[in-house]
Amino acid sequence: MHIRLPQIDGSVKTYALKASPIAPAPAPAPAARPGPFNRSVYAAAHVVVDPWATVDPWDAAPVIDWDSTLAFREHLYRLGFKVAEAMDTAQRGMGLDWPVARELIQRSIGHARAVGGELACGVGTDQLAPGPQVSLAQVEAAYREQLGVVEAEGGRVILMASRALARAANGADDYHALYGRILNDCSQPVILHWLGPMFDPALAAYWGSADLATALETVARLIADNAAKVEGIKVSLLDARWELELRRRLPPGVKMYTGDDFNYAELMAGDEAGHSHGLLGIFDPIAPVAAVALAQLAAGRPREFRQLLDPTVALSREIFRAPTRHYKAGVVFLAWLNGHQAHFSMAAGLSSARGPVHYAKLFELADACGVLSNPELALARMKQFLSVNCGIAG
Numbered sequence: 001m002h003i004r005l006p007q008i009d010g011s012v013k014t015y016a017l018k019a020s021p022i023a024p025a026p027a028p029a030p031a032a033r034p035g036p037f038n039r040s041v042y043a044a045a046h047v048v049v050d051p052w053a054t055v056d057p058w059d060a061a062p063v064i065d066w067d068s069t070l071a072f073r074e075h076l077y078r079l080g081f082k083v084a085e086a087m088d089t090a091q092r093g094m095g096l097d098w099p100v101a102r103e104l105i106q107r108s109i110g111h112a113r114a115v116g117g118e119l120a121c122g123v124g125t126d127q128l129a130p131g132p133q134v135s136l137a138q139v140e141a142a143y144r145e146q147l148g149v150v151e152a153e154g155g156r157v158i159l160m161a162s163r164a165l166a167r168a169a170n171g172a173d174d175y176h177a178l179y180g181r182i183l184n185d186c187s188q189p190v191i192l193h194w195l196g197p198m199f200d201p202a203l204a205a206y207w208g209s210a211d212l213a214t215a216l217e218t219v220a221r222l223i224a225d226n227a228a229k230v231e232g233i234k235v236s237l238l239d240a241r242w243e244l245e246l247r248r249r250l251p252p253g254v255k256m257y258t259g260d261d262f263n264y265a266e267l268m269a270g271d272e273a274g275h276s277h278g279l280l281g282i283f284d285p286i287a288p289v290a291a292v293a294l295a296q297l298a299a300g301r302p303r304e305f306r307q308l309l310d311p312t313v314a315l316s317r318e319i320f321r322a323p324t325r326h327y328k329a330g331v332v333f334l335a336w337l338n339g340h341q342a343h344f345s346m347a348a349g350l351s352s353a354r355g356p357v358h359y360a361k362l363f364e365l366a367d368a369c370g371v372l373s374n375p376e377l378a379l380a381r382m383k384q385f386l387s388v389n390c391g392i393a394g
Contacts, residue, residue: 022370043283077117095347172208
């Protein structure tokens, strides 16, 4: 199988597909999967929009295709993953507003309970527009409103970073005090969320300082003071040294969840000093390959784990390249190529956030590491995409 792919220099090259997908044997239900991973692993999942009903994607909230959205979550459960729901990968704050996110949370918790899946849901403040008039009390009330929705459904919580808090806080003490009050009132331990400005520029200087060493001190103190209410922390800074430093300082029983889509393989493999667990957007498109790799790690074969997962890192680095916030486009594109949805359409029209050369590179890298689960389907869809978007036929 061959395809003509556009290149950044304006040329077109003929690419011969490897066409060797990697996937575990299918499991009949989430509870019947072959065995647990020896890491706690969440895949942050995307949403599937209804492109017929979403008439004006730039100017209105998306209409969600609930059947396809929940079917994708069941796909992740069957592979052995937990789901991180209503997070950045679901275009939270970049196309998915709070009313739609609330319905997503409610539906997903009910669905997970019905099929035996595990999930945790993002709690943030995105119903509150950041601005100079917003007070810390309003930020706290917004957090509590969303916390109430998740806990009313019996769900677990990921306490997301807040754009409004980043704007309203005057320093580290404001973060420490507000988070402390919220954590004290949570019914069960939560996962904290440190998302760097490469993912969302509005989160610059989170925890009260643009200096990462100073911010890390604030986070470490917050966790130490509230360890009984913190299951773990997700760190997404795309720089392994900060994750390693904070991981070293976590109290016993508090997990480090890597959100580093550049260095996840080595961070989850770990070393003599410890390892990270996973809460990653990249596990949405690479889930079958990652499931096979994680099974190898659980069986005590770290070398085989790295042999399977390391080749996916090049794909992840292209998906998450700057501007990193547009990574969702690559995630949804691969879901379309792999047959998890019938179209390549996104909330807020963000399929246009990347160009055809980027998508061509994703196709090639996904094939190289075994992520194209149905190469014939992916090839047909890629040819269709290139014909429409840049006039390359055949």
